[in-house]
Amino acid sequence: MMGSPSFSRRAVLAALGAVAPLVVLPVSASVSVPYRARRTLMGTVVDITVADGAQAGVAQKVDAAFDAMQRLEAMMSRFDSASPLSRMNQAAGAQAMAVPREMLDVLQQGQALSRKTRGAFEPLLGRLTAQADRDVGPMDNAQIQRLLPHARSSALQIDKRAGRARLTDPLARIDLGGVAKLPILQAGLDTLTQAGLQGCMINGGGDVLASRRADGQPWRIGVRDGVQPDRLLAVVPLKEGIVASSGDYERYITIGGARYHHIIDPKTGRPTAGIHGVTLVAETVDQVNGLGTAAMVAGPAGASRSLQAWGAPEFIVMHADRQVEIGGALASKLLPPPGQKAIRRA
Numbered sequence: 275m276m277g278s279p280s281f282s283r284r285a286v287l288a289a290l291g292a293v294a295p296l297v298v299l300p301v302s303a304s305v306s307v308p309y310r311a312r313r314t315l316m317g318t319v320v321d322i323t324v325a326d327g328a329q330a331g332v333a334q335k336v337d338a339a340f341d342a343m344q345r346l347e348a349m350m351s352r353f354d355s356a357s358p359l360s361r362m363n364q365a366a367g368a369q370a371m372a373v374p375r376e377m378l379d380v381l382q383q384g385q386a387l388s389r390k391t392r393g394a395f396e397p398l399l400g401r402l403t404a405q406a407d408r409d410v411g412p413m414d415n416a417q418i419q420r421l422l423p424h425a426r427s428s429a430l431q432i433d434k435r436a437g438r439a440r441l442t443d444p445l446a447r448i449d450l451g452g453v454a455k456l457p458i459l460q461a462g463l464d465t466l467t468q469a470g471l472q473g474c475m476i477n478g479g480g481d482v483l484a485s486r487r488a489d490g491q492p493w494r495i496g497v498r499d500g501v502q503p504d505r506l507l508a509v510v511p512l513k514e515g516i517v518a519s520s521g522d523y524e525r526y527i528t529i530g531g532a533r534y535h536h537i538i539d540p541k542t543g544r545p546t547a548g549i550h551g552v553t554l555v556a557e558t559v560d561q562v563n564g565l566g567t568a569a570m571v572a573g574p575a576g577a578s579r580s581l582q583a584w585g586a587p588e589f590i591v592m593h594a595d596r597q598v599e600i601g602g603a604l605a606s607k608l609l610p611p612p613g614q615k616a617i618r619r620a
Contacts, residue, residue, distance in 0.1 A: 294318070295480040295519035295551055297496035297506065299612070301325055311336050316347050316455055318479025322462070325473035325487045335469040339462040339476075346458045349377050350450045352400060359448060363400060367444030372437055376457070377450075381432055381439055384453045387564040388427040390584060394568035396540040398425050400447025403538050405545070418543035421445065425540060451536070452567045456518060456559045459483050480519040483559070484512055496611060500550025500592030506611035507598065508590065516559055520566030521551030521592075539571050548574040553590040554581070555604055562586050 301308045301323060309327030313320055320343065322336050350359045358377055365371055373381070384397030401421045405412050413421075429443035441448070459478045463485060466474040473487035484493045492511035499507040500521055510517050522535040522545065535545045552569045554562040565586045569577040577591045578599050587602035598617075600608065610617050 294477075295498050295500075295503075295521045295553065296477065296482050296517060297498065298323065298475060298477050298482060299494040299496055299509065301493070309333070309336065311340070313340050313344075315340070315343055316351075316451075316458065316478065317353075320459075320462075320479070321475075321477040322466070323475045323477075324466075324471055325475075325489070325491075329471055331469070332471065335466060335471055338469065339465040342465045343458050343462040346376055346454070346461055349374055350380060350454045350458075352447075352449055352451070359450060362439065362441065363447045366441035366446050368440070370431065370433065370436075370438040370440035373439045375437065376461075378432065378434055378437060378439060380450055380454045380457055381430065381448070382434065383457070383563060384448075384450065385427050385430060385432070387453060387568070391565070391568040391571075391580070393540055394571040394580070395452065395564045396425060396427060397448055397450060397453060398427050398429060398441075398446050399538050399540060400449040401425070401445075402543050403449045403451065403536055405538070413543070422540075422543050425543070453564045456481055456483075456516070456563045460559045480521070482512070482517045484514055484516075486514040494609075497553050497590060498551070501594075501596055507592070508617045509609040509611055510553075510555055510604075511607065511609060512555070515555065515557045516562060517553060517555050518559075518562050518566055519551060519553045520570055522546065522549075522570070537567055537570050541571075546570045546573070548594050549577055549591060550594055551590075551592040552577065552581075553592075554586050555588040555607075556586065 306326050306328035309324040309332045311322050324332050348357060351357045352359055354360060358374055362371060387395040402425060424443050424445040429441055429446040431442055432439045459476050459481055462476050463474060463483045467485055475484040475493050482495050492513045495510040495512055495517045496506040497508050499505045537546050539546050549570045552566040554566055556562045565584050569581050572580040574593050578601055581589050588604035589601040591599040608617055
């Protein structure tokens with residue numbers, strides 16, 4: 275879910291009680307004091323850390339990375355009525371419109387993910403993901419059944435050569451929050467790398483991208499316990515690559531004692547159930563983009579099997595019954611949280 279940078283939007287997010295699934299543990303500075311900066315982007319807090327803060331022009335280069343991410347957020351935010359994404363939603367059922375190249379790429383990724391996951395990931399859930407917005411809230415069964423037939427990626431037509439796209443269904447709406455965030459963070463990291471900075475880390479509210487540090491030390495990424503989000507489940511040592519998390523405790527509203535979070539099952543139109551969180555570790559964004567969301571939709575019985583089939587073998591799946599599944603070689607890489615001797619499995 276991506277939001278505009280307005281104060282009112284930040285106030286809403288504070289009311290939602292958002293919790294970032296990942297925590298970057300302190301950097302051991304063997305060269306110089308790390309440089310850190312923070313901005314509110316995409317409806318969350320985005321932190322940039324440069325391990326060696328003495329690198330030339332670090333402040334200006336970090337500002338440029340934030341600007342690159344902010345430009346893309348403004349392009350693909352469903353909360354900004356003037357964004358190209360909002361204009362495309364407003365033009366649903368009409369003729370194709372010109373779309374910026376970066377947005378066109380993300381639209382294609384969303385469609386490809388829908389095919390790859392057999393509909394577990396669906397970018398056209400714009401009307402249904404709004405149930406986690408405080409100004410919308412949960413819908414009744416009649417509303418959901420009316421909207422579900424229009425939440426299908428087949429209603430999205432893309433002409434990449436012409437740089438145009440359209441929604442053929444007047445009731446279809448796109449929400450790129452589940453597929454645009456990682457490419458936006460990657461654009462920030464690319465900006466830092468192209469500017470010549472080494473040892474950079476971007477933490478965007480549950481997703482961490484990092485480049486290799488000059489001192490050879492890994493970044494230490496703490497994974498929150500899905501049952502007790504104030505505690506860490508494990509620590510991922512990451513020299514470079516990505517740790518991406520999705521969870522029902524990240525962003526939600528509570529009404530009548532029931533929690534309504536932002537990850538929607540395309541088959542039911544309701545928030546997913548049975549899994550509290552999914553964390554994926556990979557070398558590149560393309561390997562895991564959108565798959566955490568899809569795994570939560572696959573549910574307790576299908577999440578781990580589906581992730582392996584989709585090419586994301588290194589995962590942590592935190593079930594609502596407190597069982598924890600750790601996939602592939604990741605089990606041998608994980609470290610217990612500070613002060614603990616072991617990683618909780620169940």
